Amino acid sequence: MAKEKEHLHSDFYIRRFHSILGIIPIGIFLCLHLTLNSAAIIGPEAWASVINGMRSMPFIILAEITLIALPILFHAIYGTYVVYVSDMHFLQYQYLNNWMYILQRVTAIITLIFVIYHVIFVRIITETTMDVMAAMANVLQTPLGFVLELIGVWSAIYHFSNGLFTFLITWGVLHGERIQKLFSFLTMMLCAALCLLSLIILIRIAMMPI
Amino acid sequence: MRNEEKYITFKIKRRDKPESTPYWEEFRIPYKPNMNVVSSLMEIRKNPVNASGHKVNPVVFECNCYEEVCGACTMIINGTPRQACSALIDEIIGKHGMERPITLQPLTKFPVIRDLMVDRQIMFDYLKKVKAWIPVDGSFGLGRGPRYDERKRSAAYQISRCMTCGCCAEACPSFNERSDFMGPHVFSQVKMFNMHPLGLMQKEDRLKAIMSHGGIQDCGNAQNCVRVCPKSIPLTRSIAELNLDVNLLAIKRIFKW
Numbered sequence: 001m002a003k004e005k006e007h008l009h010s011d012f013y014i015r016r017f018h019s020i021l022g023i024i025p026i027g028i029f030l031c032l033h034l035t036l037n038s039a040a041i042i043g044p045e046a047w048a049s050v051i052n053g054m055r056s057m058p059f060i061i062l063a064e065i066t067l068i069a070l071p072i073l074f075h076a077i078y079g080t081y082v083v084y085v086s087d088m089h090f091l092q093y094q095y096l097n098n099w100m101y102i103l104q105r106v107t108a109i110i111t112l113i114f115v116i117y118h119v120i121f122v123r124i125i126t127e128t129t130m131d132v133m134a135a136m137a138n139v140l141q142t143p144l145g146f147v148l149e150l151i152g153v154w155s156a157i158y159h160f161s162n163g164l165f166t167f168l169i170t171w172g173v174l175h176g177e178r179i180q181k182l183f184s185f186l187t188m189m190l191c192a193a194l195c196l197l198s199l200i201i202l203i204r205i206a207m208m209p210i
Numbered sequence: 211m212r213n214e215e216k217y218i219t220f221k222i223k224r225r226d227k228p229e230s231t232p233y234w235e236e237f238r239i240p241y242k243p244n245m246n247v248v249s250s251l252m253e254i255r256k257n258p259v260n261a262s263g264h265k266v267n268p269v270v271f272e273c274n275c276y277e278e279v280c281g282a283c284t285m286i287i288n289g290t291p292r293q294a295c296s297a298l299i300d301e302i303i304g305k306h307g308m309e310r311p312i313t314l315q316p317l318t319k320f321p322v323i324r325d326l327m328v329d330r331q332i333m334f335d336y337l338k339k340v341k342a343w344i345p346v347d348g349s350f351g352l353g354r355g356p357r358y359d360e361r362k363r364s365a366a367y368q369i370s371r372c373m374t375c376g377c378c379a380e381a382c383p384s385f386n387e388r389s390d391f392m393g394p395h396v397f398s399q400v401k402m403f404n405m406h407p408l409g410l411m412q413k414e415d416r417l418k419a420i421m422s423h424g425g426i427q428d429c430g431n432a433q434n435c436v437r438v439c440p441k442s443i444p445l446t447r448s449i450a451e452l453n454l455d456v457n458l459l460a461i462k463r464i465f466k467w
């Protein structure tokens with residue numbers, strides 16, 4: 001008897017691919033991006049040399065497209081579908097994990113809007129390093145601009161941190177209730193630390209005399 | 211004595227036919243000690259007169275065991291999905307007082323047949339889809355089965371108490387009409403049958419079933435399911451453990467493709 005041909009349902013593989021992309025490369029990129037831009041804390045010269053360094057790398061545009069843009073595009077498109085198929089009017093369940101789940105989806109949408117704005121604003125329509133720095137400083141010097149920028153950055157950070165926690169469940173690493181609680185706490189500490197770092201970076205950029 | 215009689219109020223979401231629009235109706239019944247929601251609904255059935263004094267059709271509901279093992283009487287009581295037979299009135303009014311009406315609603319994730327009665331067939335369909343059984347029927351005796359490791363047996367016992375009541379599916383954000391997610395309960399059943407020394411032989415079939423459309427990948431880790439389960443089934447632990455199993459199988463399958 002001929003062996004029935006195995007059918008691999010794509011749903012599972014696509015969802016797991018989406019999950020990996022959240023960490024590799026997108027999550028790693030987010031951490032790198034924050035680390036590199038912490039140069040702004042030291043001062044405008046240090047920050048300028050980091051931006052120059054990034055911009056002068058050979059084939060940077062190729063790396064940007066294949067390692068950052070395409071993965072985010074896939075993660076964002078499939079992620080928007082995931083948000084669509086989740087029920088979120090769940091105010092009747094006042095459990096911490098439920099709030100984290102809802103926030104994961106809310107920050108997904110905010111991050112999506114923020115990333116599009118951010119790429120257009122500091123990568124596509126700006127030419128030189130000076131342009132980038134001036135554009136960022138100008139936005140951050142208005143109170144509204146500062147708050148919106150902060151919301152965007154913090155959304156991405158929360159989405160990544162809580163995503164790291166659910167990633168560890170999705171990949172079958174965290175099984176028990178207590179280890180899940182511990183890692184949920186640790187990833188929220190990571191979230192708080194990155195939020196603080198980004199706040200300092202944004203304040204320092206806002207203070208730059210540009 | 212008459213004027214000392216105390217009353218409790220129920221606010222019930224009713225529906226006459228599956229397609230008709232739901233409406234809220236209030237009922238007041240005399241308080242007695244040790245009532246539960248099922249016995250209260252039976253009081254209403256005895257004398258189906260609503261709070262404004264009109265005679266109406268009795269409220270339709272389901273129940274069987276009266277001891278929280280069949281799951282038939284599951285409904286949303288004051289916002290929480292649970293069993294009406296084990297929802298004690300004294301406990302509820304102890305928390306909220308006599309004055310606040312007790313709200314009863316049918317489960318929202320399943321088709322309503324009438325009033326508080328819903329059709330949970332889809333939960334059983336998904337159990338079939340994931341082969342939540344052990345095939346032992348045959349034309350000859352198979353002899354004694356293998357022994358069951360005691361630790362596994364007691365873990366399996368815990369899961370076997372699931373009564374397919376639907377509380378977990380009701381609270382699960384991934385289980386809704388826009389998605390074909392199988393629901394939290396199936397994964398614990400798969401875990402249980404995969405732990406059994408005979409069930410082990412169909413382990414891969416069950417894993418493949420929960421990797422198909424609507425399977426384990428659609429869980430978003432909200433973990434509401436485990437909070438509302440009246441039987442304390444370790445739903446999220448089963449999902450986490452199965453995640454490892456399906457991921458390993460997925461890698462194997464990719465390279466055999």
Ligand code: HEM
Nearest residue numbers: 019022027076079082108112156160163164166167170430
């Ligand atoms: C800075 C950019 C982003 C990062 C670092 C990121 C990271 C992650 C990570 C690590 C996960 C966890 C995956 C898992 O649980 O297995 C995740 C999940 C998710 N992401 Fe993103 N993401 C980003 C942007 C977006 C965008 C723009 C969207 C869509 C609008 C999105 C939608 C989602 C959704 C819906 C989930 C939940 C998936 C699930 O629970 O399985 N993400 N993300």
Ligand code: SF4
Nearest residue numbers: 372374375376378439
């Ligand atoms: S797992 Fe719990 S909540 Fe879900 S159907 Fe079984 S008993 Fe009900």
Ligand code: SF4
Nearest residue numbers: 382429430432433435
């Ligand atoms: S943990 Fe998964 S199965 Fe349980 S409620 Fe959340 S999404 Fe549903």
Ligand code: FES
Nearest residue numbers: 274276278281295
């Ligand atoms: S009547 Fe069986 S669970 Fe309530």
